[in-house]
Amino acid sequence: MKKLLLGEPFRIAAGLVLFIPGAVLHFLNIDIPALILLSLALLISGSGVFLDALRGIRRLDFLDEKFLMCIASIGAFVIGEYVEGVAVMLFFLVGEYFEHRAVGRSRNAIKTLLDICPDTATVLSDGEECVIDAEDVEVGTVILVRAGERVPLDSVVESGTAELDTSALTGEHLPRRIEPGSLIESGCVVIGGAVVCRTVHTLEQSSATRILELVESAEERKSREESFITKFSRYYTPAVIVLAILMAAVPPIFNLLPLRDSVYRALSFLVVSCPCALVISVPMAFFGGIGGAASRGILYKGGNTFSAISRIENAVFDKTGTLTRGELSVSALHPCGVDEEELLYLAASAEFGSTHPIAEAIKRAARSRSRSQDIEEIGGAGVVATVGDARVAVGTEKLLLSLDVALPDDVPAGAVYVARDGVYIGAITLFDTVKDEAREALQELRALGVKRTYILSGDNEAAVRSVSEELGIDEYRAELTPEGKFELLEHIIDSSSGATLFVGDGINDAPSLARADVGIAMGGVGSDSAIEAADAVIVSDNLSRLPDTVRGARRTLTIAKENIVFAISVKLLVLLLVSFDIGGMWLAVFADVGVAVIAILNAMRAMKLPSRKNK
Amino acid sequence: MKFKFNVTGIDCPNCAGKLARQIEGKEGIDSCQINFISERLTVESGLAAEEVAAIVEKECRAFSKDIEVTKR
Structure with a gap:
């Protein structure tokens, strides 16, 4: 990072300082000094790009934006467009700089959102307090958590009463009362008193760490949209390069354009062919969506869940602990x-x-x-x-x-x-x-397009019927074994064209969570089997998070699609314009880095959850 | 064994993918994944920790001088 801040702005500034007088001299037709200044400007500002391109060539894997930029700017020099060659390189660097800044900002925004793990713990031994790295605290250590401090490790309270603000984990703002015997999760904040507690997990197994792990690795499970754009760019770049070669060679053969002009247009093509803006636009949106959801206690296991969750038509619920308290x-x-x-x-x-x-x-x-x-x-x-x-x-x-x-x-x-x-x-x-919020949550789900709701429960008929009637559930089945639930769920999935959501508390619903198009486990990161089987975990047991989840997923998906359409259409449009000599290399650079910056900024909207109607 | 690194200075997800394939191609490395956004590099290998670190550092430096890796 330091290198970037010291290196890149310096190279850009030095390039500019040489470029401006060089350009002025060039327009005054003082050719030799102009050429010297402009060459120096290109060499200094573009040194990083040239070196990386050379590294690419040495690896025999050089079709990246740096190589393409080199060809474009050197090519411009060769055909006598000195000013253009340097300007394009400078513009590219400035664009890249903003692109890095934008990515960095998004990364930081998400990191702050997820910065819920204190690094140290106050350990009590023989009446003495000593602060040590949370990483080094063993299970069974007695620690002190003061009012206002975050719980560093999952622990059980030994003495003291206080309240626990679990919002960092669950997104719920109502504090929970804690007293001796209560389990307190890492990442929560103790308020209104200090507690002495005994740790029950190491840092690695503690709740906050596991949530972070889940969120950070979620990006590795690619969404359909992401795979599409990766595949698209795999064909796009070589295709545009082939077009560029044709552009350079064909018109001069038929005497349609002078060689210089056709080469200039071909070089612009090369700049547009850079795949970066495309491949950065989609994962950024999903990462924003995953990070934003995490701050509300909705944890996605992968970007691939978004599209299924945004088109659910059936919602199947477990009863006890899910719809009921x-x-x-x-x-x-x-x-x-x-x-x-x-x-x-x-x-x-x-x-x-x-x-x-x-x-x-x-x-x-x-x-x-x-x-x-x-x-x-x-x-x-x-x-x-x-x-x-x-x-x-x-x-x-x-x-x-x-x-x-x-x-x-x-x-x-x-x-x-x-x-x-x-x-x-x-x-x-x-x-x-x-649960108090169950009725409203179900209504919201229906408003969001859920057509049929079901309860599959192991409880007795009378109890299930009464809950089902109270909530206006379409169909219910009682006295089911976990296997029975699984079979019925399969039947529901098979007989519907839309996606099926299964919501359970995860204790014995693992097979159903795994089988549904979207399995959501409610109520914590405690159960490994639930996390394993589910596609998403809602940390609190608040049912209003379900419509929130659907809305958030739709929004994220929309933003990702906007980015795809935007990036691809700008690139194609610029290709078209450039081939008719409108815009030139400047526009081509904008189509690369400018589009990337805009797409990243747009992606960050995914972090915000759309507000609930009438609330 | 899985080895995890923090990696900064990669330009885009495309480059991240290329670098990951590059590292994966080295002898003794079973798989390599780079998460561009969370800046994490994960390597699976039967080699010793220092050997893995050496390979990863060498490949990153050969890729771009802006890239820095640290063990996490």
């Missing part, structure tokens, strides 16, 4: 011979000491409860306990039957049943709460 709550009470409040009171009291999700849900729903005695927890079935002077059983149908409780015929299916002193007193149905 994965947290149970009481949905309805079916008392039998007692009132609702009493049913809840007895059940909650019996479950007093239990931490099972069902018990927690019942306890949350009950207005009051008392401490129960002689608690028997029957694993997988329920609880029997003494509440006041009655013996209360809360659990599955099986549990009650094993206690010889007679159940009426019309009990609701898939519920928790309650009996007092051997007599059935009612049932409690529970369900998983739908």
Whole structure:
């Protein structure tokens, strides 16, 4: 970089200083001093280009822009267009300089976006603080993270309470409360207090590092558009060179143009034939899109996902933990011979000491409860306990039957049943709460062109139906095994012409994530199998990121296509103009570096997410 | 073994591809990938780390004097 800053601007400046008087003398027809000044200007400003071109020739792999520029500027000299020869070289260098600046700026913008990993950690040992490289911290080390500092390594809090700003990882701005026992991921910022914690991963395995790794290597999986432009330039450059040779040779043979003029036009062709603007325009757009998405907690595994995601027609969801919070709550009470409040009171009291999700849900729903005695927890079935002077059983149908409780015929299916002193007193149905944003996210997806939505779930029929109805899902299937989900998903994919999206939390959905046209794993970078199988990972479990993802992908794709069309059409247009002697070498240089700069600047728009309508 | 380098000073993705093929063509190097945008060079090779570094540095210098590689 230093070399570039010192070397290139210096060469350009020196070239200009020699070029201006040289050009003036040339126009005053003071030929010999003009020639000397202009030759020096070309040699000095173009030295880097000439040397690199020589290196290319030595490798026998020289069809690059440097070689072409050399031929063009030396050729201009040979046909007596001295001023033009130097000017083209200078213009090219200035253009290249701006091109490098533009690429550098985009790189930095993305690097800042992703600069979420602190380099050092404050290690506590024997009451002493010492700051060491995060890289050297071993698993199990006790570290201190102060308010306002980034968590350097994935850790578990040992003491202290604070809030955790996870926005760098998840793009979510609502901080999360942390207390002893909470897992905190590297890259998050601790706010409102300091915590002492014990590291659970090395730097390499920590969340922030893994996210960076994912994003940086995403560019290696090429998109269709990228492969197209690479292939295109492979034919484009040799084709234009052949055209240039024909341009130089054919018109003079038929006495259509003097040799000098035809050679001049041919040299301009050579400048236009440079492939750089083409090949830089597309990956830059995808990289912008990948970087911009990453800052919102949407991680792409490759540029190839963009086009599939922008044309999804079917959206298939896993239920628990994806559409719902994965947290149970009481949905309805079916008392039998007692009132609702009493049913809840007895059940909650019996479950007093239990931490099972069902018990927690019942306890949350009950207005009051008392401490129960002689608690028997029957694993997988329920609880029997003494509440006041009655013996209360809360659990599955099986549990009650094993206690010889007679159940009426019309009990609701898939519920928790309650009996007092051997007599059935009612049932409690529970369900998983739908995420607050689910409804809106699905509506947005429909507005974005999703035609059919599906739930494929392992949960019981009643629970799946209620979620499906609440969200207006088109089709649902319940009580599925992971294999069953996979088969149904395959059926959906095969029977539709559009792309199919599968969204899961990734725990046992790996086959489906991999099979779908686009598999999105929600909720973290924790599970390796999910990352492995998915095409994209949404780090938070916020469903609004799904429409964001579709919008971002479409925008990125549009920008990439704009760049392709722009770069190719400008090049072709300039070829046409130049062959009719309009514009000349200047225009040709613009078609090379100017187009590249514009394409890069355009590509950077991909980093910004289009704003949500009505929000 | 995979060896990773940071590489700066490459002009465009086209040049990056050429340089990668050049390095790949050297004996003992199984594959070479250059990511132009994130400026990363990844080499797969059975050779020792110093040998790989020497080959990569030599090829980069032979390609353009603006290119600099450092081990990461």
